[in-house]
Structure formats: C-alpha cells, structure tokens
Amino acid sequence: MPQVIFVHPDGRQDAIEIAVGASVMQGATQHGIEExxxxxxxxxxxxxxxxxxxxxxxxxxVPMSENEDALLDGTAAERQPTSRLACQIEVTPALDGLLVRLPDRQT
Ligand code: FES
Known part of the structure; x- marks a missing residue:
C-alpha cells in the first residue's frame, strides 16, 4: 500500500499505509491522526x-476543484499555496511517499 507521511505541528512524523482509492483523510482518521x-x-x-x-x-x-478552492479560504489555520483538503486527495500508487504537514488547528 502507498505510504503517506504526516508531520505533526511539533515535528513528530507518522508514516501510514493507506489503501489505494481511499482518501488521505480516511487514512489519517483510521490511524488516529488527531489533527x-x-x-x-x-x-x-x-x-x-x-x-x-x-x-x-x-x-x-491532481488540481483542486473550485469547491475545494473555495473551502480552503475558510480554514482555521492560515491558507498557504500548498494547502489542500485531505478528503479530496485520493491515494494512488503514484502518491507513495507523499508528505503532508498538519496545521496547528482546524477550528
Ligand atoms: S472532511 Fe474534508 S472538507 Fe470535511
């Protein structure tokens, strides 16, 4: 399974295997990524x-949809050029080793 690396705000890293076709969000929540x-x-x-x-x-x-783009304008932590919604990132074999940083707050 492809591996996605989550970097917590304090620098800790969790490398998690996520099934192809699942979203990065699903992988994170199933493995207790609290952020x-x-x-x-x-x-x-x-x-x-x-x-x-x-x-x-x-x-x-893959490029984000207009809807994702609009939602990212309302994030709790500051939006950055590399901001994405984890639920809109579908895991594929090509994304093996993807590294995502977790913001310090979501609300
Ligand atoms: S879980 Fe991604 S927008 Fe709600």
Missing part, C-alpha cells in the same frame, strides 16, 4: 481536514 477532524465525513463541506502538502510534492497531486 484531522473531518467533521463533514469527507464531503468537502467543513475544511477541518486541512493539510499542507510538502512544497516539492504539490505537483504530484
């Missing part, structure tokens, strides 16, 4: 699954 709240359950309505994708890896992701 991902995912209040809407992955329906792109809450923005509490905000992550910062590693600068050098942002190009590995």
């Amino acid at each position: 991902i709240l995912a209040e809407c359950g992955g329906n792109a309505m809450c923005a509490t699954c905000h992550v910062y994708v590693d600068d050098e890896q942002i190009g590995r992701l």
Whole structure:
C-alpha cells in the first residue's frame, strides 16, 4: 500500500499505509491522526481536514476543484499555496511517499 507521511505541528512524523482509492483523510482518521477532524465525513463541506502538502510534492497531486478552492479560504489555520483538503486527495500508487504537514488547528 502507498505510504503517506504526516508531520505533526511539533515535528513528530507518522508514516501510514493507506489503501489505494481511499482518501488521505480516511487514512489519517483510521490511524488516529488527531489533527484531522473531518467533521463533514469527507464531503468537502467543513475544511477541518486541512493539510499542507510538502512544497516539492504539490505537483504530484491532481488540481483542486473550485469547491475545494473555495473551502480552503475558510480554514482555521492560515491558507498557504500548498494547502489542500485531505478528503479530496485520493491515494494512488503514484502518491507513495507523499508528505503532508498538519496545521496547528482546524477550528
Ligand atoms: S472532511 Fe470535511 S472538507 Fe474534508
């Protein structure tokens, strides 16, 4: 399974294997990554699954939808150029080794 590396605000890292076809959000919540709240359950309505994708890896992701773009304007932690919603990142074999940083707050 592809591995996604989560970097906590304090610098700790968790490398988690996530099934192809699942979202990065689903992998995070199933493995107890507490910084991902995912209040809407992955329906792109809450923005509490905000992550910062590693600068050098942002190009590995498919472009975001207009809806994701609009939701990212309402994140609790500051939006950055590499901000994405974890529920909108579908894990594929090509994303093995993806590194995402977790914001210090989601609400
Ligand atoms: S889980 Fe709600 S927007 Fe991603």
